[in-house]
Amino acid sequence: MRKQVIAGNWKMNKTHKEAESFINEVKGKVPSKENVESVVCAPFPFLQKLVEETKDSDVEIGAQNMYFEENGAFTGEVSPVMLKELGVTYVVLGHSERRDVFGETDETVNKKVHAAFDHDLTPIVCVGESLEQRESDETMNHIESQITKAVEGLTDDQVKQLIIAYEPIWAIGTGRTASSEQANEVCTHIRKVVGKLSGDEAAEAVRIQYGGSVKPANVDELLSQSDIDGALVGGASLEADSFLKLVEAGKHE
Numbered sequence: 001m002r003k004q005v006i007a008g009n010w011k012m013n014k015t016h017k018e019a020e021s022f023i024n025e026v027k028g029k030v031p032s033k034e035n036v037e038s039v040v041c042a043p044f045p046f047l048q049k050l051v052e053e054t055k056d057s058d059v060e061i062g063a064q065n066m067y068f069e070e071n072g073a074f075t076g077e078v079s080p081v082m083l084k085e086l087g088v089t090y091v092v093l094g095h096s097e098r099r100d101v102f103g104e105t106d107e108t109v110n111k112k113v114h115a116a117f118d119h120d121l122t123p124i125v126c127v128g129e130s131l132e133q134r135e136s137d138e139t140m141n142h143i144e145s146q147i148t149k150a151v152e153g154l155t156d157d158q159v160k161q162l163i164i165a166y167e168p169i170w171a172i173g174t175g176r177t178a179s180s181e182q183a184n185e186v187c188t189h190i191r192k193v194v195g196k197l198s199g200d201e202a203a204e205a206v207r208i209q210y211g212g213s214v215k216p217a218n219v220d221e222l223l224s225q226s227d228i229d230g231a232l233v234g235g236a237s238l239e240a241d242s243f244l245k246l247v248e249a250g251k252h253e
């Protein structure tokens with residue numbers, strides 16, 4: 001059985017003090033990592049403190065982005081080497097906000113995925129269609145193209161370790177969640193595409209999250225779907241109580 005992975009994506013939110021009090025509130029209360037992976041993806045300035053605070057806990061810390069080079073003249077960027085040195089274990093790559101606001105492309109996402117594996121970071125690769133693409137029936141083709149480009153050049157073993165987050169853009173921060181059937185339909189398609197590219201074993205092992213207005217009230221139904229192995233959560237991951245409910249829902253005994 002695939003272990004569920006519930007990741008909070010704080011985006012550009014919280015002060016240092018708020019980040020610290022959140023982590024102190026949740027770190028002793030999340031379920032064992034044997035049963036569910038509980039991940040907090042925080043802004044860069046908080047990462048070091050959060051890693052220190054969660055050292056002996058079941059909470060893992062992730063970054064929300066990184067550059068693909070190890071070092072050099074790339075003003076304003078953060079490298080995989082720096083994240084690894086801090087003790088970060090996950091990194092969100094290719095979030096739709098990175099693609100739409102900061103011009104990331106499938107090619108840069110692919111380079112970042114390779115860089116993450118080169119430095120032993122687990123990539124959470126985001127894919128998803130716009131409302132326009134959904135309405136013109138382009139969802140499946142678009143997702144297939146994003147996945148194909150994201151995993152180009154990876155070994156089948158690397159693909160097995162990948163986490164893919166299906167986040168329909170029209171459901172992000174809008175309160176409009178994909179129905180669990182709609183979400184699962186695309187996640188099933190993603191698994192098929194992975195199978196086609198990297199074989200059945202990789203398709204069986206790869207974990208696929210759903211993201212887009214996930215909250216405690218809808219998480220159980222989403223996680224009960226056959227091809228959904230977790231959630232990537234924005235707004236509802238910002239409060240400790242709500243985050244704890246989400247990770248509890250992901251628990252397998």
Ligand SMILES: O=C(CO)COP(=O)(O)O
Pocket residue numbers: 009095167171172173174175211212213214232233234235236
């Ligand atoms: O973009 C998301 C997580 O990466 C989803 O955000 P919301 O949960 O706020 O809709």
